[in-house]
Each structure stands twice: as C-alpha cells, then as structure tokens.
Amino acid sequence: MAVSDADIERIYELFEGVGGLSHRKMMGGLSLYCEGQIFAILSAEGRIYLKASGDFADRLADAGSEKFSMADGRGMNYWTLPDAALDDPDAAADWARQALAAL
Secondary structure: OOOOHHHHHHHHHHOOOOOOEEEEEEOOEEEEEEOOEEEEEEOOOOOEEEEOOHHHHHHHHHOOOOEEEOOOOOEEEEEEOOHHHOOOHHHHHHHHHHHHHHO
16 A cells, blocks of 8 residues: 555644654655654554654653564564544644654
C-alpha cells in the first residue's frame, strides 16, 4: 500500500499545531519534516512514527507506543504515535513538539 493524498492531508491536519511542515515520499511511505528537520514517518501501512531515543523513547514506550521494526527484525529509532493522539490534533502536536525538542 502506498501513501495516498488523503493520508498526507490527514497527517498535516493531525500535526497542524506544529507549523513549518513539509514531507517527502519514500519507499511507499513518507517522511515528515518541521523546518527541514525530520521528526516523523508515515509507513506504507499507515502507521505514524515519531523519531525518538533516550528519555523521549522511554516516555513513548510508557504511553504504549511500539518501536519501528524492519522486516528483518532490525529496529530503528522511531516509535508509534500513542493511540490517544491519533484522533487528537492537540495531543499529536504536543508529541511532535516533544520529538523535535528531543532531537
């Protein structure tokens, strides 16, 4: 499944409180940037992941987020956006700002 224009519109609506957003399509998904800094990805399956490591990754894990895993089992420093934020632009923007602050 590839990312559709509707998926991209949804991401921009979800993170509208962040500002300075841009994106690039990649490998069926997309990377999301704030003023040129990547902070999130949307997988081809439609899952939203925030870039995270250290304390911020721990906070995401505590909120029930799952670490991105490639088909070969390797992990990356991206964690799913907590479920409670998937339909809440204010919460999503707050998590995004935390991701950006942690970079």
